[in-house]
Amino acid sequence: MTQLSLRESKCGDCPIRHQAVCARCEPDELQLLEQMKYYRSYEAGQQIVWAGDEMGFVGSVVTGVANLSKTMEDGRRQMVGLLLPSDFVGRPGRSSSPYDIVASSDLTLCCFRRGPFEALVSSTPNVADRLLAMTLDELDAARNWMLILGRKTAREKIASLIAILAKRESNMGHRPAATPIELELPLTRVAMADYLGLTRETVSRQMSALKAEGIIELASARRVKVPNLARLTLAAGDEP
Amino acid sequence: MTQLSLRESKCGDCPIRHQAVCARCEPDELQLLEQMKYYRSYEAGQQIVWAGDEMGFVGSVVTGVANLSKTMEDGRRQMVGLLLPSDFVGRPGRSSSPYDIVASSDLTLCCFRRGPFEALVSSTPNVADRLLAMTLDELDAARNWMLILGRKTAREKIASLIAILAKRESNMGHRPAATPIELELPLTRVAMADYLGLTRETVSRQMSALKAEGIIELASARRVKVPNLARLTLAAGDEP
DNA sequence: CGCAGAATTGATACATCTCAAGCTGGGTGG
């Protein structure tokens, strides 16, 4: 972890430099952030914040995957946010999180103490603008997710989730559209169930069904290959 | 409509002056908005924007209720936003809406052309800040809604929706907590079904069930009385 | 009064959940 902090101490080298909340910053603004920032690391499965807890910082996911979830008293849980590298954690203007935040995989956050960061947002339109744009994007994502939760079948839900991850994966590598895509699921079956409003058993069954149809291939439970993204998108109930 | 426009032409008299995107504006800023703004009126059921359409304006709901929804090719529809007075419509930085926008009731919008509004957002931190705060609130609402869609039973879903509307209603009137609340549902049964990811028949049955249990009373299909908000909240699966 | 849209109610079908058993793969200790 210390190693990581050292390696990534220069914002210029940061892997999320051009997607995160700092994306539009000019060199002088970046320097302000550089002075404020510090890294935190978490292991897969580790709880970062409990719903209702005080949360003294905000930050960006640098590497790894985290998730936001809500839990009912009787234990039913719904994931409400999936945070991939460059996504923002925490809310300026509020000191506690209404969600549980958990590291789905090993995770590194680039953090800022809340007070100083809020001051920076007020004084730096390039940060405020980027934060607004990111929040609006998240709202769009949440609304697409609502369509999945409310109206799609279990099969379509699974296909939708894999398609989302596959698209993110294929954008990273700038591949041509028709190439097969391979990816490692950053979620357990239970986490997938919590994402999609299903049970673990239904997730398993639908994964097996998609595999039997040749829409996905499974090297292991977590390693998925998508030979044809268009077919997967079709199975997800989305127009290509 | 013309009458309405005239009546509401002064921002100082506007019913949503202190909740909408203009809430934090100083008098001089308000004057800028005052010059830019214009009203649009829609009748109940009227389509405001089709998904994918060009949308040259943004605005605030002044009176009435609108909804955002997504529709799949086979006709399945999921509502993804319920816009009540003071809520913001449209997204700065994007010229088309990814959602259908429909007036659920007779509706008045306070509109701004997109270009000038975006310029104003850049130059007026009081507007930008308020817009960020409103967007973050909408994101929270969307995430609560995701819990409803993904994990609640039909009965809990109906109770949740009525509770949301009842709370909004009771906040308006500043009543003491224990008073019975009466409200007019701003949605048809079909719209409720689209909100909750159910069918109209299931909505009807669960409404009847809640009525039979005395958790709600129905003067007509649309007029609901909640004798005891705590009981309704309990039926919604939320902690009081 | 009578019509049309909205809402309710009933009977049945089906997708997903629930409960219960196995399976698999990777780590650990004898």
Next chain:
DNA sequence: CCACCCAGCTTGAGATGTATCAATTCTGCG
């Protein structure tokens, strides 16, 4: 090196909640 274990995953059989299909019954309104 093998036996065991455990968490994660898969599969099966039956229960159940919601959708679907099909009548009615309301309700507001011309």
